Amino acid sequence: MELKQEPHNGSAPAGAAVPPLRRIVIEAETAPIHVGDRIIDQEAFPDPADGALIDQEAESAWVEQRMRTEALSIAYGGKVAVNEVSLEVNSGEVLALIGPSGCGKTTLLRSLNRLVELTPAARRTGRIMLDGESVDEFDVTHLRSRVGMLFQQPNPFPMSIFDNVAYGLRERGSKRPRKKELEPIVVDALERAGLWDEVSKNLNHPALALSGGQQQRLCIARSLAVSPEVLLLDEPCSALDPISTAIIEETIVGLRSEVAIVIVTHNLQQASRVADRVAFMYLGDMVECGAAGQVFGAPLAERTKEYIGGGFG
Amino acid sequence: MSTETAKPPLSAKKPPAKRRPAKVESSWSIMDRIGLGLAWAAGISLCVVAGLIVVYMAYKGIQYVSWDMITSAPEASLDQSATGGFLDPILGTLLLTTIGIVIAIPIGVAVAVWLTEYGRPSGLARAVESGVEIVAGTPSIVLAIFGLLIFQQTFMGLFSFTAEGGAVFGRSFIAAGAMMSIVALPMIIGSTREALMSIPRHVREASYALGKDKATTIRRVLLPSARSGIATGATLGMGRIAGDTAIVVILLGASMTISPEGSGPFGLLKGTGSTLTSYVYNNSPAGEGNAPEKAYAAAFVLLLIVIVLNALVGLIGRRNKPQWN
Numbered sequence: 279m280e281l282k283q284e285p286h287n288g289s290a291p292a293g294a295a296v297p298p299l300r301r302i303v304i305e306a307e308t309a310p311i312h313v314g315d316r317i318i319d320q321e322a323f324p325d326p327a328d329g330a331l332i333d334q335e336a337e338s339a340w341v342e343q344r345m346r347t348e349a350l351s352i353a354y355g356g357k358v359a360v361n362e363v364s365l366e367v368n369s370g371e372v373l374a375l376i377g378p379s380g381c382g383k384t385t386l387l388r389s390l391n392r393l394v395e396l397t398p399a400a401r402r403t404g405r406i407m408l409d410g411e412s413v414d415e416f417d418v419t420h421l422r423s424r425v426g427m428l429f430q431q432p433n434p435f436p437m438s439i440f441d442n443v444a445y446g447l448r449e450r451g452s453k454r455p456r457k458k459e460l461e462p463i464v465v466d467a468l469e470r471a472g473l474w475d476e477v478s479k480n481l482n483h484p485a486l487a488l489s490g491g492q493q494q495r496l497c498i499a500r501s502l503a504v505s506p507e508v509l510l511l512d513e514p515c516s517a518l519d520p521i522s523t524a525i526i527e528e529t530i531v532g533l534r535s536e537v538a539i540v541i542v543t544h545n546l547q548q549a550s551r552v553a554d555r556v557a558f559m560y561l562g563d564m565v566e567c568g569a570a571g572q573v574f575g576a577p578l579a580e581r582t583k584e585y586i587g588g589g590f591g
Numbered sequence: 592m593s594t595e596t597a598k599p600p601l602s603a604k605k606p607p608a609k610r611r612p613a614k615v616e617s618s619w620s621i622m623d624r625i626g627l628g629l630a631w632a633a634g635i636s637l638c639v640v641a642g643l644i645v646v647y648m649a650y651k652g653i654q655y656v657s658w659d660m661i662t663s664a665p666e667a668s669l670d671q672s673a674t675g676g677f678l679d680p681i682l683g684t685l686l687l688t689t690i691g692i693v694i695a696i697p698i699g700v701a702v703a704v705w706l707t708e709y710g711r712p713s714g715l716a717r718a719v720e721s722g723v724e725i726v727a728g729t730p731s732i733v734l735a736i737f738g739l740l741i742f743q744q745t746f747m748g749l750f751s752f753t754a755e756g757g758a759v760f761g762r763s764f765i766a767a768g769a770m771m772s773i774v775a776l777p778m779i780i781g782s783t784r785e786a787l788m789s790i791p792r793h794v795r796e797a798s799y800a801l802g803k804d805k806a807t808t809i810r811r812v813l814l815p816s817a818r819s820g821i822a823t824g825a826t827l828g829m830g831r832i833a834g835d836t837a838i839v840v841i842l843l844g845a846s847m848t849i850s851p852e853g854s855g856p857f858g859l860l861k862g863t864g865s866t867l868t869s870y871v872y873n874n875s876p877a878g879e880g881n882a883p884e885k886a887y888a889a890a891f892v893l894l895l896i897v898i899v900l901n902a903l904v905g906l907i908g909r910r911n912k913p914q915w916n
Contacts, residue, residue: 393796423802429793436816436913445811446801486913497797504801 341368344508344538345390345425350404352385352394359385361562362404367508369538372530374553374570376543378585382562383542387510390540391425392418409507426501426537427510431517432493434485434500439477442485442496443467446504463503470536471499472529491522498529502537509533511541515548527552546586550574558582645894652891655884661892665847665870671882677889679848680870683764684833684896686859687843687866690768691775691832696825698772699779704809706780707787727777731770732837738770739841751861752852760844763852765860767842774835775828782827786820787813791915822907830900833893836868843869867893 345367352360360382367373367390375383388394389402392413406413413421423446434442440457443464448454464481468474473495477488485496494514501509511530515523530539530552543549549556550570557567558581566573566582577583619627660676668674702719710716742751743761751763790813798808814821844850844863847870851862865873867889875886 391800393800396796396799419802419804421802422800427797427800429797429800431791431793431915433791433794433797433915435794435798435812445798446803486915500797500801510800 341370343367344369344409346407347386347390348405348407350386350389350402350406352382352389352400352402354397354401355399358562360389363559363562363564365557365564365567367538367540368555369507370535371554372534372539372541372552374541374543374549374556375559376546376549376556376585377559377565379544380561381559383559384512386559387427387512387540387542390508390510391422391427393422393427423504424506425508425510426504426506428494428497428501428512428514430513432490432497434488434493434496436484436486438482439468439485439488439496440464440481443499443503445500464499467499467503468496470502470533471495472525472532473499489522491518491525494518494522494526495529498526498533502533506537508538508540511539513542513544516544523548546574558585560585645898648887648891648894651887652894654887656888656891660885660888665865667847674882674885677867677870677885677892680865680867680889681892683839683843683849683864684866684868684893686764686849686864687768687771687839688829688832690764690860691771692825692829694769694772695775695779695828696821699776699824699828700783700814700821702776703780703783703787704813707784708805708809708813723777723780726773730837731774731835732841734770734773735838735841738766738838742766742769742842752863762842762844762863763861764843764864767838768860770838770842771832771835774831774838775825778828778831779821779824782820782824783817786817786823786912789820790816790913794915816913819907819912823904826900826904826907830897830904833866833896833900834868836872839866839869840872847873867896 343366347363347365349362349364350360351358351362363382363386365373365386375386377383385394385400390406390413394400394402395418408416408421408424416424435445437445444457444460447460447463465474465478468477473492476492477483477496485493488496494517498509514530515526518526527548530541533539534554541549541552553570555568556570556573558565558573558577558579560581566577566579568578572578573582574586577586657676661681662678663676664679665677666673666675702723706716706719739761741747741761742763742765743759745757745759747761747766748759750765752760754760794812794816795808798812799805803811843865846863847865849859849862849864851858853861870889871886871893874882874889876883
């Protein structure tokens with residue numbers, strides 16, 4: 279169910295700005311979350327805080343900081359895309375980056391695994407830390423095996439399903455691991471990505487023959503196989519149908535206990551469904567960052583209020 | 592009753608399929624309609640020309656070609672009935688095509704990878720690009736003369752027959768194959784580049800995001816993805832090599848049979864020979880053999896080889912090409 283994004287002109291009646299869906303998600307905290315036609319049982323989450331999804335105080339007890347940006351600015355030529363952003367990425371929770379197109383969400387995301395450096399004109403100032411060390415200290419290939427990424431379009435490599443998942447594990451050193459050694463890791467990754475049941479019998483089939491949603495879950499498995507600490511998702515569902523989207527969201531929510539997740543999304547409903555914390559960006563500035571319930575329910579900044587209102591109303 | 596039941600299916604079936612385009616065209620100006628007619632005529636006449644070539648060559652070829660001709664070697668004789676067949680030219684075509692393509696594929700793929708994945712400094716990339724264009728536009732007779740100049744140098748003596756006085760002959764399968772690789776090179780570079788450029792940027796980034804460096808990404812993701820493009824270029828290049836005459840006439844020596852220069856495989860490469868193109872040339876009324884029926888038969892075999900290669904291009908292009916959204 280896609281809600282139309284209406285032009286915000288400030289004249290919408292106050293009551294209409296709060297659709298029923300948001301109430302379910304934010305106010306009825308212990309109720310099951312409806313994701314498409316599936317129901318995600320919150321009790322199933324390994325959440326010590328009595329199944330409360332968006333209880334910051336309880337969560338702070340077990341979330342652990344993985345990455346941190348300090349006054350991070352990124353400019354393409356003379357154009358500033360990200361302006362002095364300080365942000366924390368914690369394991370045990372999903373952080374959603376929201377904001378209008380061109381606000382710098384994706385640039386910020388791509389800077390976390392230094393993929394932004396592939397753009398020759400990009401210049402970065404400020405610091406990005408991973409587990410207390412600056413990301414510049416790492417060998418870039420090592421950094422990227424610890425900070426995985428998923429893209430807008432599903433992009434499996436033109437090889438078998440098995441080889442796709444094993445890709446990140448192979449050719450790390452001079453010795454090429456044997457298939458037998460890799461198999462348990464591949465199976466585990468496919469299970470965690472929720473794809474194992476569908477592909478267990480045809481691991482040797484070409485990955486590009488899978489459906490779009492399966493391909494995207496295969497890409498999740500491919501990232502998980504190298505056991506990253508942080509997983510960056512760049513609008514992972516924008517090319518998928520609602521059912522595949524629901525399955526991916528369920529997978530994301532299921533993974534948050536083992537890996538820190540940052541998701542960029544234009545879909546505010548999606549952000550409210552999967553995120554524990556939400557950061558709102560506007561024209562390169564970090565306007566507001568807080569618990570999902572707070573940002574969607576009682577945004578502090580006027581800009582956030584307008585954007586959320588426009589997106590939901 | 593009967594008219595009512597007969598009408599609906601008729602009117603429901605035909606108009607959307609046939610009448611609508613006609614209506615659109617009837618509103619066109621006279622110049623547009625003439626233009627459309629010319630476009631149709633051009634397309635059809637090309638088919639007619641291609642069809643005529645194939646049909647004529649098939650007619651002439653099947654008339655003269657025989658199993659004997661394909662399986663017996665050419666003989667030097669003044670009596671036309673005793674000049675044998677063209678087994679050696681067929682083998683020569685296959686050998687020369689193989690040598691040329693084996694040299695051209697690695698170089699062509701390397702150039703294409705460098706151009707698409709590195710291409711820096713951009714001035715050098717532009718120079719390489721125009722270099723490829725110049726090579727593609729150079730007539731093969733020019734390449735042949737240039738090749739002769741190179742392979743007749745004393746230090747190239749290893750690659751062909753050296754006469755007693757020290758003069759290097761400069762003509763051999765290696766010499767001709769090396770120049771043939773230049774004929775095939777632009778095809779391979781072009782279609783490999785196209786294949787590489789059609790791979791979305793996010794596929795490369797997905798590999799980098801898994802902690803792989805550029806070399807691994809090229810070797811394990813990009814080249815396998817471009818496989819069908821490389822194969823297409825190679826097959827097109829093989830067609831060009833099989834069909835080229837000037838380089839064979841100048842650089843492969845004038846022997847009708849394959850004449851190795853020494854023993855072993857390298858002796859074969861150092862030796863001289865002929866191909867179907869030079870055989871056709873030598874036997875046609877334009878050459879000195881004046882045995883048109885043999886020229887037709889050989890030309891038919893050559894045409895078959897080239898048609899098979901072209902069919903392969905279509906087949907390879909359609910299959911195995913990875914498709915991302």
